[in-house]
Amino acid sequence: MSIERDLEGWTIAFDLDGTLVDSAPDLIGTLNRMLAQYELPPVPMSSARHLVGHGAMALLRHGFMEAGAAWDEAHAPGLFERFIEDYLAHIADESTVFDGVVPALERLAARGAILCVATNKRTDLSVALIEALDLTKHFAFIAGPDAVSARKPSGTHIHEAVQKAGGDPARCVMVGDSTTDTKAAKDAGVPCIVVGFGYNDVPRSELGGDVVIDHYDGFEAALAEVMP
The missing domain is CATH 3.40.50.1000 (HAD superfamily/HAD-like)
Structure with a gap:
């Protein structure tokens, strides 16, 4: 028919x-690998999931804030670019x-x-x-x-x-x-x-x-x- x-x-x-x-799993996975570069603790899926639609900048700021550290390009130069590079490599893991x-x-x-x-x-x-x-x-x-x-x-x-x-x-x-x-x-x-x-x-x-x-x-x- x-x-x-x-x-x-x-x-x-x-x-x-x-x-x-x-x-969310791959975006937050990338976020946690970025945090690990600065010896900061990972963020749980539950605390960052709602930020996924707001982009990498929002995720990075949230991750650093959760660890008690402010993030901006001056604090961690090149981190946004490294985030994108890592995410592309793991985009559908x-x-x-x-x-x-x-x-x-x-x-x-x-x-x-x-x-x-x-x-x-x-x-x-x-x-x-x-x-x-x-x-x-x-x-x-x-x-x-x-x-x-x-x-x-x-x-x-x-x-x-x-x-x-x-x-x-x-x-x-x-x-x-x-x-x-x-x-x-x-x-x-x-x-x-x-x-x-x-x-x-x-x-x-x-x-x-x-x-x-x-x-x-x-x-x-x-x-x-x-x-x-």
Whole structure:
């Protein structure tokens, strides 16, 4: 039985870390290797997981703060570059695609949707992670903040990612795990589906999305709910 291509003309834009991929283990692993260079104690996953979506700088500051030491480039010159180099070398050692993601992406494509990624993770790192996890074939475009003119929470990030994927920003749904994503969706004037298992310490009732899912099994029902 053929699948109706009822999503022709629609684009689904996904955040990456905490939405498609559980990347916290490798990012925090890199953070702890950086701390070890300065004989500082490692940070537990539980204390840093919510910072994953905020980038390497936030992770480094948190790690040094936990150890009672302030971090800036003057204190540890070159550390940010070493962080990125180490992370690239270990980008998918323990990172995994969230359960149900691949079947959901395959089903959306079969229904005619264009799929893209709109993430605040640097594009080269995003592409490397997506390639390492064999997800590249699912996406028409991968847009880190350096591939567009503004980063989330600006809605421009979503609009330009969708356009570069060959889609229409007026017919788009955003999928994310944080207030950065929901604010960007609101700014872009598009619906937002929130995954409730991502990297955020804000109560789910305060995330601001249109609907929250706890597993990708419920994605298509949520999509039907938010689409006009």
